[in-house]
Amino acid sequence: MVNIGIIGVGLVGSELISQLATYASSVPRISVIALTNSSKQLLSTPNYSPLELSTWKQTLQTQGNTANLSVFIDYVSNSPTPAIIIDNTSSQEIASQYPLFLEKGLHVVTPNKKAFSSEATLYKEIIEEAKKNKKLVFNESTVGAGLPIISTLKDLVRTGDKINRIEGIFSGTLSYIFNEFSKSGDDNGQKFSEIVTVAKNNGYTEPDPRDDLNGLDVARKVVILGRIAGMNLSLDTLPVENIVPEPLPKNNNQVLRYVGVIDPVCGESGVKLVSLPLSHPFATLKGSDNMIAFTTQRFPNPLIIQGAGAGAAVTAFGIFSDILKIADRFEP
């Protein structure tokens, strides 16, 4: 049995709980024993019994105590069976505590990009603490939501492939916006602000959508992948182009796409707005789809992964599958 403590029960966290509740019978070895948002927390009683997931919202509201992260972490880390902290926030403060969580014997699963894309010292500390304490950290949903981007890259690197270039459409929000904007022709169609509102309502955007629109979210994903590929990328120095250049390039046979590039060979990593012919694979994307192409020594014709790269259901799927990867290690 693996016990789980969930920090963050917003859009993604609620969907994760709903998936865990729906598929609980097929994963009987996973128990949610604690959950918290920024104001209230719920620890199971009697100690380490499973929380009833079908009514968690009302229970948190009516029986939850004032949130206290150190009490929460102490409860989960004293679990008699292996325990995982799931960080479903976008908080830098929570991300900065992963080394402590690992030191306390917890495994970590998260869609929060902050720990893996901010200071290199935090990133290194997380890797070191995980190794030292023999604990696991999985963050598949930080890039391409549930699409198997991080696991694929780690497998390529661990098996000795040489990464020549990773190029992709990494933002579900911007993919949706560019698709809808070019569809409506932008003159008579929906306003930009209306399209952004739909992207937010569909659950594609960051808690603060400005992080999608200013390129920071894509830049974080480029840094995350670059570091896995062995590069020393940093948000402070990564070139990130504005999504709205002056003047906006217009050409009927071309579309605009916001492309992230990780380039260990020439060192030209960054985030760029490019105008592409309609025949280009990135130009064919629909909805909030991402497309990531890995060009390596073994895959001179790129290995390509495509599919929905944002939204609560696909993000929670990535978190759920990371949880199962840890739970599988403790199968009798």
Ligand SMILES: NC(=O)C1=CN([C@@H]2O[C@H](COP(=O)(O)OP(=O)(O)OC[C@H]3O[C@@H](n4cnc5c(N)ncnc54)[C@H](OP(=O)(O)O)[C@@H]3O)[C@@H](O)[C@H]2O)C=CC1
């Ligand atoms: N939407 C998507 O498609 C994808 C999202 N992600 C990532 O998933 C994460 C969650 O996003 P989303 O669900 O939209 O965010 P929400 O804003 O909907 O939810 C965030 C949750 O975290 C809680 N929270 C925030 N700070 C703290 C804190 N210090 N202590 C305890 N709880 C806290 C919030 O509590 P309260 O409500 O009380 O403030 C809320 O419950 C983000 O990191 C995002 O980048 C990753 C891939 C795809």
Ligand SMILES: N[C@@H](CC=O)C(=O)O
């Ligand atoms: N806001 C992000 C969500 C996934 O990381 C996006 O639009 O891609």
Ligand code: NA
């Ligand atoms: Na992913």
